[in-house]
Amino acid sequence: MHSGYLDDLGTVLGQYDVLAAFWVNIQLTVYAGIIALVLGTLLALMRISPVPSLRWAGSTYVTLLRNTPLTIIIVFFVLGMWGQLGFTLGPDFPTNFFRLSVLGLAVYHAAFVCEAIRSGVNTVPRGQAEAARAIGLGFWPTARLVILPQAFRGAVAPLGNVLIALIKNSTVAAAGSVAEASGLMREMIENSSSVILGIFLVFALGFVVIVVPVGLATTALSRRWAVAR
């Protein structure tokens, strides 16, 4: 490394909007996370429901999605759904690609959310559901009022892990032509190969700065929210 390495790196970084690219990853994460949480909760409910066909549908979904590489899912949504089937979710290309990628990230991570919530359900003793049924609550009220609130609180740590994975996996949206951080990194490296290491470190550090607080927060919350038995 020559003496002006940091200056060169600084110049390169000044030519691009790195923060805006990271902001795209955060947006991908937030939208996909919310959808994945809702969808994953529904899947978890299906998997614990007394209806065999719902259980089957839930577990089939999880098996399929969990075992498909995320890149393929994103490419399917962006190129397959849009390119081939003409499925659009936005007025212009960037919006459309962004939303399709959000959807791809969401359906993939919903499978992991489902499994995290199911592990939370397993922390709820059988007797809780029996007591709820014994006072006349049906399956859905029992799930909503008794099981899920406790399951979520028992699933904070695994859900935190899914969120961390989602933050990192949001870079796969680059495969769906979304201008996010990892795509920008590649572009910068291609154009300024002399400061590859520096660029790499900046982006790696960016993700560490986002991910580490999430990990700390979910660990703290999982302790705070643990159900006392």
Place this chain on the structure above:
Amino acid sequence: MADLEVQTDPSTRSVGDPLVVLEHVDKHFGELHVLQDVNLTVHRGEVVVVIGPSGSGKSTLCRTINRLETIDSGTITIDGTPLPEEGRALARLRADVGMVFQSFNLFAHRSVLDNVTLGPRKVKGASRSQAREQATALLERVGVANQADKLPAQLSGGQQQRVAIARALAMDPQVMLFDEPTSALDPEMINEVLDVMVSLAEQGMTMIVVTHEMGFARRAAHRVVFMDGGQIVEEADPETFFTAPRSARARDFLSKILTH
């Protein structure tokens, strides 16, 4: 065995029409024949104690009465109506049959008060204030009104079990099932729960109680039902059963629980 100071004579309390009727009930768990041609009639206002060795099917019997367990054959009726298979009708029936578990099973994430108001609000459609008023009265009745805002885990076992009784009573059940309500309790807490149960019995509640507390049986039960190997082997009033059991199996069982 708990010492019970007050003696009330169950024979002075009258019983009414048949309320819970089991006829030829059979149930298997896989190969295991847990309930074998069980016939049992419990009348309105009657207190029946179910006793028997571990694994004899007492819990299963209790749980079939509110259909937490299904049965293979036979019939169970409550107040003349057969147990519904599922759905709303079953939920309504369960509201009519209160159940108290060995391990309390209070909703761990909800306050004591919420535990008692949840059923009336969500099942019976009571208003928040209505349910609250009733719950406060019930918690008063079982002696834990001052704990209303705590979480279950902050209460002693005896207090938790009394809250569980209040929770079941809040649904205005026609019959109460108790599955070994004091076996998970420290000895010094057994009486506070039994006292609540005895006063319920005195107020004419129909009760089916799985327990080995002979003091309770003597003090409150009209009848003792002895189960062994999935069958009802013997039925008698408590005094007769404990002093002069007819079957060899009951004598054998009593000799075991009486030696310690």
